[in-house]
Amino acid sequence: xxxxxxxxxxxxxxxxxxxxxxxxxxxxxxxxxxxxxxxxxxxxxxxxxxxxxxxxxxxxxxxxxxxxxxxxxxxxxxxxxxxxxxxxxxxxxxxxxxxxxxxxxxxxxxxxxxxxxxxxxxxxxxxxxxxxxxxxxxxxxxxxxxxxxxxxxxxxxxxxxxxxxxxxxxxxxxxxxxxxxxxxxxxxxxxxxxxxxxxxxxxxxxxxxxxxxxxxxxxxxxxxxxxxxxxxxxxxxxxxxxxxxxxxxxxxxxxxxxxxxxxxxxxxxxxxxxxxxxxxxxxxxxxxxxxxxxxxxxxxxxxxxxxxxxxxxxxxxxxxxxxxxxxxxxxxxxxxxxxxxxxxxxxxxxxxxxxxxxxxxxxxxxxxxxxxxxxxxxxxxxxxxxx
Numbered sequence: 001x002x003x004x005x006x007x008x009x010x011x012x013x014x015x016x017x018x019x020x021x022x023x024x025x026x027x028x029x030x031x032x033x034x035x036x037x038x039x040x041x042x043x044x045x046x047x048x049x050x051x052x053x054x055x056x057x058x059x060x061x062x063x064x065x066x067x068x069x070x071x072x073x074x075x076x077x078x079x080x081x082x083x084x085x086x087x088x089x090x091x092x093x094x095x096x097x098x099x100x101x102x103x104x105x106x107x108x109x110x111x112x113x114x115x116x117x118x119x120x121x122x123x124x125x126x127x128x129x130x131x132x133x134x135x136x137x138x139x140x141x142x143x144x145x146x147x148x149x150x151x152x153x154x155x156x157x158x159x160x161x162x163x164x165x166x167x168x169x170x171x172x173x174x175x176x177x178x179x180x181x182x183x184x185x186x187x188x189x190x191x192x193x194x195x196x197x198x199x200x201x202x203x204x205x206x207x208x209x210x211x212x213x214x215x216x217x218x219x220x221x222x223x224x225x226x227x228x229x230x231x232x233x234x235x236x237x238x239x240x241x242x243x244x245x246x247x248x249x250x251x252x253x254x255x256x257x258x259x260x261x262x263x264x265x266x267x268x269x270x271x272x273x274x275x276x277x278x279x280x281x282x283x284x285x286x287x288x289x290x291x292x293x294x295x296x297x298x299x300x301x302x303x304x305x306x307x308x309x310x311x312x313x314x315x316x317x318x319x320x321x322x323x324x325x326x327x328x329x330x331x332x333x334x335x336x337x338x339x340x341x342x343x344x345x346x347x348x349x350x351x352x353x354x355x356x357x358x359x360x361x362x363x364x365x366x367x368x369x370x371x372x373x374x375x376x377x378x379x380x381x382x383x384x385x386x387x
Contacts, residue, residue, distance in 0.1 A: 005037035011114040012105035013082045015043035018071050020218050021299035022130040025189040030058045032374030044082045063089045072218040072248040079109035090117045101381045106133040111156035124384035127160035131296015135173040138222035144177040154178045166297040167318025190370035191302040199280035210239045211348050214285035216300045219248030226257045227291035231340035233261025247272045282307045305365040310357035312343040328360040
């Protein structure tokens with residue numbers, strides 16, 4: 001007998017091309033889940049994006065929001081408006097489609113919307129926690145340190161049918177700050193290897209003999225890219241250069257840091273790039289670096305690992321689940337400019353260590369292939385539906 005096809009509603013205020021890794025990871029899961037049935041995504045609109053779009057077999061519904069200024073970062077009002085306008089669209093979708101399960105991404109702002117739809121239609125709700133939605137040291141209104149938001153998060157955790165964290169760090173922060181009365185499971189973010197990327201340094205106007213450090217991410221405070229820029233400025237070898245892919249509200253500040261370090265000729269801001277161009281630059285770079293104050297997981301690490309880039313990064317966050325000191329990365333304390341610079345120089349000079357980290361990353365990335373990760377969620381969905 002044929003197995004029943006599932007109807008899955010994903011609730012996430014950000015979905016490509018909006019936002020960062022959380023949206024990308026959601027998309028990767030959806031690509032796998034569509035083989036199990038119908039997958040609909042309820043997300044937010046921006047600029048000239050269509051209100052409905054079929055993306056590779058995934059139904060994407062975008063509800064109107066207000067006062068979002070860029071694709072890279074949401075404002076408080078835009079997140080609040082998503083909950084309000086998403087309520088009406090979510091009700092319409094749930095009435096029409098009779099979903100079997102809801103997968104809500106981010107405790108805030110998506111959490112309240114997923115909870116409401118779940119309760120109104122008695123649909124099991126699996127909450128996926130991404131890290132910054134429960135703990136973000138760069139924000140004054142980080143949920144863990146806010147009287148109102150901490151209570152919202154705790155309520156959403158208590159009312160979800162299952163809660164899933166993307167890393168040990170995210171789970172530990174959930175338990176530490178919110179003390180839920182149910183287990184928080186760990187399922188890592190999913191990764192789809194891209195099609196074979198072809199690029200040469202000549203194609204990208206990159207110097208043949210320079211050593212390129214590359215970083216990818218939104219230019220926001222949590223990424224603390226000034227640490228990386230200052231590290232580049234401290235390195236005496238002028239052939240060590242930095243490529244920054246991404247855009248966001250911190251760009252003007254980061255450009256001022258470049259001038260402060262007299263590194264105008266060594267740091268390039270490439271802006272937002274689509275996936276194909278992003279991978280072309282990754283393929284032509286020598287080393288991946290990320291100096292975030294905190295990462296819930298960091299899907300950009302997986303992109304770099306797939307290419308076989310050694311990694312230099314901070315040691316605070318979910319990345320320590322899979323990045324091990326001097327096995328596939330060099331880790332250092334948050335904000336330590338000197339150690340960051342030393343790690344880059346070491347990997348520039350030590351060919352043996354470089355090759356070891358590169359090979360280990362190519363091997364380790366296979367643990368996160370989307371098919372394996374998505375199936376863990378499907379098992380949870382089926383268990384909840386069977387109840």
